[in-house]
Amino acid sequence: MKKISILLISCLTGVSVFLTSCSEDHYGPEPVDVTANYSNKLSNPNPNLNLTYSGETMIGKSVDFSTVIGETANITLYNIIPGDEALKMTNIPISGDKTGYSFTGNATGTLGTSFKYAGRIEVGQFTLEITDIQLAANAITTQRQWYTIPYTGEGEDETDPSTGIEYTNATYGVHFHSDNENVSSLAGIVEAVAGNILGSVLRSINFCEDGNITARYASMPQVEGGIFGYFMPLPIRPESDYNLSPINLATYYIKGNSLYVIPNIEMIFKQLQSNKTRAISVTDMKEILELIDRWLTTGIRFNIVSEIKPESLFNDGSYIKHTGDMMLYVDKSEVGILFNLLPLLKDVIPDSDMKETLVQLLDMLVPELIASKVFELGIVLQKEYSAEIPETTETPALLRSNSRTYQKNMELLNKVLKK
Structure with a gap:
């Protein structure tokens, strides 16, 4: 009996040592204490997510972390990897210590975006690094840097060989089209x-391999003569005038023949405030975020046009053709809901000799835009910056003032201003 008791005690001791050993192997906080949603959104009064993307801080995001026994974890990334609204990663090995758990790994998103991740979680705080992000090859990243079209006046008249349509080459860096007659009349x-x-403010757009969009931008050009001055080609500005925007303000992904741009509104607000512009209240920000919630998740959808064709500008049988290599545009299904908000722009137009004209244009355009069925607004891009850049605007301006399109634009603008 005594031998049996000794044997039983020995077994219990062995089991106890084994369990203690297991416990020490997975030592860390109680799983229930770290299983939670972590967020660094501005609406969160106590942000508990420290997130970096490509080495730079990214705010306005949230992450779910959960573990059952402190050996593996499930992590869900919300709107962090471009194109993935909720990317769930499961059975991630984690290593515990006295204060928290650490982990590293590789993953691939649903659209083929590969990346590395590393993190550390403690009670009430989650640190996560997303690095080495690589979008799957697509029609945009084959040419990562795209340039805007410098406005240098109209080019030669040509004939489209496939349709026989006669058109004028025009360096319009913006595409604007509507089926509404009054809106369309202002297209020029x-x-x-x-x-x-x-073409003066924005020099180039970079579609980075990690899904970031950056741009080289400059301040608003100043001209004489109010809005009329902007019909003349602006002087080409030196590279030193342009600044490169920070990363993590907007990301993109490609799906089908569409480009989706996801603005990080909270990062943009933070950048604006760091630039000492007018402060934006949390209340205002929440209302804006609610309005464009879909843009913050699935992104703004841009149609990709890789073959630019002639288009009617005035609905009078005359055609122009944008000079460029690619056009990206949004349509009414994507932005139509915002037409009702356009009158609000009147309150933020800065005082200048253009303000009265812009207010008149808004008053006329808004009801017509709402009534339209077809609406397109886009940007024209080229693979290389135009080499044929005039040193002054005297010659192009003179040519432009005698052009058919210029004369029509002046007639239309004068009609608007007289109403």
Whole structure:
């Protein structure tokens, strides 16, 4: 009996040592204490997610972390990997210590985006690094840097060989089209003025391999003569005028023949405030975030046009053709809901000699845009920056003032201003 008791005690001791050994192998906080959603959104009064993407801080995101026994974990990334609204990674090995758990690994998103991750989680705090992100090859990343179209006046008249349509080459960096007659009648004005400004403010757009979109941008050009001054080609600015935007303000992915751009509104707000612009309240931000919630998840859908064809600008039988290699545009199904908000822009237009004209244009355009069935607004891009850049605007301006399109634009603008 005594031998049996000794044997039993020995067995219990062995089991106890084994269990203690197992416990020490997986030592860490109680799983229930670290299983939670972690967020660094501005609406979260106590942000508990420290997230970096390609080595830079990224805010406005959330992550789910869960573990049952402290050996493996499940992690869900919400709108972090471009194109994946909720990417769930399961059975990730984790290593525990006295204060938390650590982990590393590789993963691939549903659209083929590969990346590495490394993290550390403690009670009430989650640190996560996403690195080495690589989007699957697509029509955009084959040419990662795209340039805007400098507005240098109209080119030669040509004939499209496939349709026989006669058209004029035009360096309009903006595409604007509608089936509404009144809206369409202003297409020439919108394309000329907006394209002129865009070609001066934005030099290039970079579609990075990690899904980031960056751009080289400059301040708004100043001209004499109010809005009329923007019909003339603006001087080409030196590279030193342009700054490169930070990463993590917007990401993109390709699906089918569409480009989806996901703006990180909270990162953009943070950048604006760091630039000492007008502060944006949390209340205002929440309302904006609610309005464009779909954009923050699935992204803004841009149609990709890789073969630019002639188009009617004034609905009078005359055609133009945008000079460029690719056009990206949104349609009414994507942005139509925002037309009702356009009158709000009148309150934020800065005081200038253009303000009254812009207010008149908004008052006229908004009801017509709402009534339209077809609406397209886009940007024209080229693979290489135009080499034929005039040193001054005197000659192009003179040619432009005698052109058919310029004359029509002036007639339309004068009609608008007289209403």
